[in-house]
Amino acid sequence: MMGAYLDFIRIRFITMLAYRVNYYSGIVIYAINIGAYYFLWKAIFGEQQELAGFTVAQMTTYVAVSWMARAFYFNNLDREIANDIRDGSVATQMTRPYSYLLVKMMQGFGEGLFRLLLFMIPGMIIVCLIFPVTLPTDPMTWMIYLVMLLFSFLINSQINILTGLFAFFVENNEGMMRMKRVMVDLFSGVVVPIAFFPGWLASVMKWLPFQAITYLPSSVFTGRTPGSEIAGVFGLQVVWFVVLLVPIWFTWRAARKRLFVQGG
Amino acid sequence: MLYAQLFWEYIKNYAKTRLTYRMDFWIEILSDMMFQFMNLIFILIVFRHTPTLGGWSEAEVVFVYGFFMIPYGIFSTFFSIWNFSERYIVKGEMDRILTRPAHNLFQVLLENVDPPSLIGSVVGAIIMFVCWGELGLPFHIMDIVLLAVFVIGAVLVYAGIYTALSAISFYSDAPTGIVPLMYNIQNYGRYPVNIYNKMIRFVLTWLLPFAFVGVIPASYFLEKKADDLSQLALLTPVVGLVFFTLGLLLWNHGVKRYRGAGS
Numbered sequence: 001m002m003g004a005y006l007d008f009i010r011i012r013f014i015t016m017l018a019y020r021v022n023y024y025s026g027i028v029i030y031a032i033n034i035g036a037y038y039f040l041w042k043a044i045f046g047e048q049q050e051l052a053g054f055t056v057a058q059m060t061t062y063v064a065v066s067w068m069a070r071a072f073y074f075n076n077l078d079r080e081i082a083n084d085i086r087d088g089s090v091a092t093q094m095t096r097p098y099s100y101l102l103v104k105m106m107q108g109f110g111e112g113l114f115r116l117l118l119f120m121i122p123g124m125i126i127v128c129l130i131f132p133v134t135l136p137t138d139p140m141t142w143m144i145y146l147v148m149l150l151f152s153f154l155i156n157s158q159i160n161i162l163t164g165l166f167a168f169f170v171e172n173n174e175g176m177m178r179m180k181r182v183m184v185d186l187f188s189g190v191v192v193p194i195a196f197f198p199g200w201l202a203s204v205m206k207w208l209p210f211q212a213i214t215y216l217p218s219s220v221f222t223g224r225t226p227g228s229e230i231a232g233v234f235g236l237q238v239v240w241f242v243v244l245l246v247p248i249w250f251t252w253r254a255a256r257k258r259l260f261v262q263g264g
Numbered sequence: 265m266l267y268a269q270l271f272w273e274y275i276k277n278y279a280k281t282r283l284t285y286r287m288d289f290w291i292e293i294l295s296d297m298m299f300q301f302m303n304l305i306f307i308l309i310v311f312r313h314t315p316t317l318g319g320w321s322e323a324e325v326v327f328v329y330g331f332f333m334i335p336y337g338i339f340s341t342f343f344s345i346w347n348f349s350e351r352y353i354v355k356g357e358m359d360r361i362l363t364r365p366a367h368n369l370f371q372v373l374l375e376n377v378d379p380p381s382l383i384g385s386v387v388g389a390i391i392m393f394v395c396w397g398e399l400g401l402p403f404h405i406m407d408i409v410l411l412a413v414f415v416i417g418a419v420l421v422y423a424g425i426y427t428a429l430s431a432i433s434f435y436s437d438a439p440t441g442i443v444p445l446m447y448n449i450q451n452y453g454r455y456p457v458n459i460y461n462k463m464i465r466f467v468l469t470w471l472l473p474f475a476f477v478g479v480i481p482a483s484y485f486l487e488k489k490a491d492d493l494s495q496l497a498l499l500t501p502v503v504g505l506v507f508f509t510l511g512l513l514l515w516n517h518g519v520k521r522y523r524g525a526g527s
Contacts, residue, residue, distance in 0.1 A: 022442075025442050025445070026445060029442070029445035029446070029448065029449060030445070032449060032464070032467075033445075033448050033449070035460075035461075035464055036449075036452045036460065036464060039459050039460045039461060039464065040310075040317075040455060040459060042459070043314075043317050043318045043456075043459035044310055044313055044314045044317065045314075046314055046316075048313075048314075051313050052313070170285075170287055170288050170291065172285060172288040173288075173291075174288075174292060175288065175291040175292030175293075175294065175295035175296075176291060176295065178292075178295050178296075178299065179291075179294075179295035179298050179299070182295075182298065182299045182302050183298075183302070186302045186305065186306065191306060192306060192309050192310070196309055196310075196312070196313060197309060198309070198312060201305075
């Protein structure tokens with residue numbers, strides 16, 4: 001059975017490979033994005049040496065690595081699921097001997113692998129040539145970061161799946177998907193590190209899963225998170241991954257009941 | 265006249281389809297508001313850490329953002345063709361469009377019209393006028409005329425760029441990642457362009473002129489800065505017309521190449 005799931009990863013990866021040319025433009029535009037934020041942050045720092053625990057050099061690295069991480073974990077699972085629901089193909093897929101949601105996750109992972117190899121890594125190399133990014137030298141940090149990045153992908157995909165499943169309950173979840181995208185970009189810390197948020201908002205963020213997508217791994221990678229706290233930060237990601245399984249499971253259960261009703 | 269009638273029919277159709285699912289309609293409006301609100305949060309967060317941004321005060325940057333929202337709302341209302349490639353090229357709906365007498369771009373745009381986006385424009389105008397008072401700027405009757413001209417110019421800039429991007433689908437039916445990423449780029453027109461380096465400033469001013477949908481026209485109403493962007497402000501309608509013409513030419517050329525999706 002596992003073999004079938006691995007095939008889903010492989011097939012999606014190959015499918016993406018057919019469209020690889022489209023991702024070259026993506027690298028260019030991500031680089032422009034990183035550039036714009038780099039200049040924005042430089043202007044914000046101005047004469048100041050340190051803001052919210054970040055030096056200018058750390059901030060530059062943070063911006064670059066956060067955007068490139070987004071290049072990896074970003075996917076449209078929410079839209080794919082919503083489309084499956086809207087055109088009814090989800091019903092066909094439910095009759096097959098595999099878990100629909102797990103397959104979606106695998107397809108997302110196939111896309112993620114593609115994005116990692118053909119988008120994030122080359123993009124990172126190009127960005128490092130253009131901007132003064134300082135990468136950590138400790139191989140341990142790299143290892144930890146890669147594992148955390150995997151959890152970024154998992155948590156982001158879980159949020160996408162959850163958003164996509166809402167198409168069962170609202171006729172059209174376009175608005176929700178848009179809202180989710182904005183929320184993830186802002187609250188995950190791609191645009192602003194959470195340390196910059198005003199106190200009340202920062203404490204709200206501590207209780208939401210978004211920070212586990214970008215802010216936590218990027219802070220570890222840039223060396224802003226002290227070594228003693230790394231284990232706790234990673235633990236937080238794992239906890240969120242497990243916690244998010246619960247609403248997905250409930251939504252899926254409710255959705256299947258609802259689908260049955262709609263099938264009348 | 266025919267086009268005005270058609271426009272009205274499309275709007276009526278829109279109302280009928282959307283009000284069938286009222287809940288979703290309100291969620292979409294809410295999500296639009298949230299989106300704008302979050303961009304504001306970003307500006308407010310930034311100014312907690314610095315008194316000025318490239319020589320612009322918080323009220324000025326918010327003012328620019330308010331201006332930016334007005335053309336953006338109008339553009340989103342009439343140009344929400346994000347899924348053009350998938351819906352019209354891959355699924356072949358373009359065939360249906362081309363069998364009708366009205367101009368194809370006009371039809372495509374009106375089939376996807378999205379009036380709730382106009383709320384963003386209203387909110388933007390309110391933000392702008394609040395900042396106007398806050399900054400104690402002088403107010404002349406001419407300003408309203410110029411504001412209208414700038415807004416139309418900015419909408420044309422958007423329209424030109426996105427028409428050109430949608431037209432790419434005629435040349436390559438593979439989904440390009442350009443549209444969503446362009447969406448990211450356009451936000452840089454909201455900030456004072458003098459914080460970027462020369463190359464990016466050049467791109468934002470002349471190649472993908474998103475500086476003309478926000479900071480340049482808005483600067484016309486603000487105090488003069490060292491680099492005096494406001495000199496360029498009067499070019500906004502010109503840039504808009506040039507880019508819209510280019511976009512339309514590329515589109516029309518693409519339509520000629522279009523072979524249909526059928527066998």
